[in-house]
Amino acid sequence: MTAPALLLLAHGTEDPAGQATWDRLASAVDRVLPEAEVRLAYAGVAVPSLADVLVELPGPVVVVPAFLASGFHVRVDVPEQLAMTGRDDVVVAEPFGPDPALVGVLLDRLAEAGAGPGDTVVLAAAGSTDPVAQDDLRTAAALLTARVGHEVPVGYIAGGEPRVASVVESTGARGPRIVIATWLLAPGAFHRWLGSSGAALVAEPLGDHPDVVGVAVARYRAAVGA
Structure with missing residues (x-):
């Protein structure tokens, strides 16, 4: 059976350096999880959006919120965006932080x-x-x-x-x-x-440090195991 896809959901940014960081992080996660398709989406501001990517991804899908706290985006915005898609084959993992x-x-x-x-x-x-x-x-x-x-x-x-x-x-x-x-x-x-x-x-942001990659992978695997 094919492993569920991993949709890494980032806070939106129009900053080129920020977008490049997210691209590197998604690529690094993809290298660790060759069995799963890994895609990147943004919760707002930038594209592609969560809905944009889900249109292209068959289920099952695990959304990994790349947020450092369980704030509005994690507890309200993401569930509302998912509800609007009508999908029942998408689960949301725990956010990155605090860890x-x-x-x-x-x-x-x-x-x-x-x-x-x-x-x-x-x-x-x-x-x-x-x-x-x-x-x-x-x-x-x-x-x-x-x-x-x-x-x-x-x-x-x-x-x-x-x-x-x-x-x-x-x-x-x-x-x-x-x-x-x-x-x-x-x-x-x-x-x-x-x-x-x-x-x-x-100091610089956390970025695509190997331990950040590790947290993303751990959140995905925990959601798949559950």
Whole structure:
């Protein structure tokens, strides 16, 4: 029997670097899962959409939401989009985050950016007013806190409070160099905005790191097994 297709669903972006990152991530997942057709779609802004790709994919299909929290897109938008297709052969896997493996990727990205043991880390996320998404972000910060040895404050890039720049300013008053761990999957406007946050350095997004690929594959396999 043919394995279910994997539809990797990303947050939409018009940024060429962001789209290239998503393409690389989907290609990397495809290499790990040669038995399954792997396709990429966007939840909004960019094309192809979820519905566009599902028209071309026979069932069964596993949608893997490439989101770092269970916010509006995961709990409301994606189910509504699926309902509109009328398909009953599509299941939705758990989202990417928060996941301890992704916290390991944060540490790798910080090291690549030049962060050191004496730096104070601030976790920067896109931001959400959704309570479930905020809980997921606090979980990610707690996981990172356990790894870096000091409490990691959270700042929002857009939507919600406190904003990253405010967190950097208040944390920096205590002395250590402030570095930003970027809780984003791909580059784009949000990542560029972090450059004006006042931090000494800003790590790259999680991107197509092998452990991000691993999380995508794990979410797919868990959904297939269920």
